[in-house]
Amino acid sequence: MGFSWDDLGQLALARQFPEAPTDLVGRLAAVGPIQSQTARSPILALAARFPGTTRDDLTAAYESGAVVRGSTVRGTVHTATPEQYAALGAATRVGQRTLWQRMLRLERSTLEDLWRATEEFATAWRTTDELADHLHRWLMEHEGRDDVTGQQAGRYLAFGHGGLVRRPVNGDWSGQGAPEYRTLPPVVDASVADAIELHLRSHGPASRHDLAWWSGVGLRVVDEHLADLGERLGLVAADGPDGRTYVDLADPPAPRTLAGVRLLPEFDALMCGYDPAGRERFAAPAHLTRLWSGANGLVLPPLMVDGRITGYWRATGSARRRPLEVVWFAGTRRPRRAELDAPVAALEAALGITVTDVSLSREVV
Known part of the structure; x- marks a missing residue:
């Protein structure tokens, strides 16, 4: 028996509008990372799901480090718990790898060398200018050339590998002010498989195309990890209304309708x-x-x-x-x-x- 669009919607609504969490961190942990291209999106997303949530609640969580924000999958900005963010970072370093290699054309060193050096430099808060300057100095020292510093895309390479979190320089988390960056404090080791499992728990059921689009990694990588997760978690699958196969957890929450x-x-x-x-x-x-x-x-x-x-x-x-x-x-x-x-x-x-x-x-x- 396959899924209809209504089936898929109601199963996803059960994840995105849960009834149990009472604290802000628990709510974010339940619904998953929130895309934050606009600074107001995280608080609006939480308030729509949990009425009464205020921007003071979210600001306090940001300031304490219980919730973080930064550039991750697909080059977007997300708000997440540190554990969720670590999983997003793992997917970012896989999904963005080809782009980084094409732009940087490293010959004497590796992307891992650059990312490690960036995170060591950003153990204290750094502005985008400081990170861009660090990228320039690192490239000149290790490659003898720099083809990207000064370009808009080049600036992204200074902070966008998924290992740094950001905060507004002016302290107003609800505005679109200039950011500064710091290395994500150590939380847990994470992998692309963790990102895929996170998506299924937050948004499932999902097709392999959903997982690839959201995470920014290729279909081949998704398939490899789905096979491993299927054995470990006992994932189930059924055909969807569009002819694609949709994968879900073995014990999903009950479908939910949402009036109003x-x-x-x-x-x-x-x-x-x-x-x-x-x-x-x-x-x-x-x-x-x-x-x-x-x-x-x-x-x-x-x-x-x-x-x-x-x-x-x-x-x-x-x-x-x-x-x-x-x-x-x-x-x-x-x-x-x-x-x-x-x-x-x-x-x-x-x-x-x-x-x-x-x-x-x-x-x-």
């Missing part, structure tokens, strides 16, 4: 946790195209109604008091105003703002 309205952040896991072709578990293809701009890579903050992504929302500006616009797509259920009271309160607590007015409109896609 949620205001999700840009790059939410319900979209970014899956290969583009696998996102139909939560949204219609035309709606996904509207939400995710191929031109600039930006994502509109999704509106979720009854466990499906059916529109988007905006609370633009930086003022403490601002209006909220909610847009639902034609052909989907219109959210009722009363259903927005709790999501708006969660949004206000998360961002520390007051919503002055809520407007509802329909968009034909």
Whole structure:
């Protein structure tokens, strides 16, 4: 018996909207790393899943080191527990390896040599300029040339291998200020297999394409680790509605439906946790195209109604008091105003703002 899109969605919702965790670190440990290309995404993601979570809660977790943020898989920024981050780092060093080798063209040394030297240099907090300068000096010393320093992509090579975490220089975790970096404190040894298991626990069931897209590693690598995990964890598999095979844990949580309205952040896991072709578990293809701009890579903050992504929302500006616009797509259920009271309160607590007015409109896609 195979999975339908509804089956896949309900099994994923059970992971992404769990009922048990009460503390912030436990909540993040349950739902998995949160893509944080926009600084507000982690707190919005947690507030949508656990109403009442505030940015002060998340800031305290960042400041204590119980939660970390940094550049990892696919060159993105993620917020994670240190243990989760170590698994992401392992996947990053495999998935980004070909790119790094092509750009750096190391002949006398290895990428491991560079990454080790970077982490030794960044045992104290370092700015991006300091890391870029370190990369330049290391390349000149060990390779006798430097082809990347000064290039935008070259700056990423100074901090993006998955072994460094970041914090805002100005101390405001909810803003997009300049970052500085430090080596991830020792936690546990981690591997690509740990990253794949993490994805299944946070987002499963998943196809091999979902796992490859999310982790940034190739399908061949995914297949190798799935075979090993299958023997160790007793993974189960079934065909999906798209003809792909979907893998899951042997003891997944019970499927969950989710009534009502949620205001999700840009790059939410319900979209970014899956290969583009696998996102139909939560949204219609035309709606996904509207939400995710191929031109600039930006994502509109999704509106979720009854466990499906059916529109988007905006609370633009930086003022403490601002209006909220909610847009639902034609052909989907219109959210009722009363259903927005709790999501708006969660949004206000998360961002520390007051919503002055809520407007509802329909968009034909």
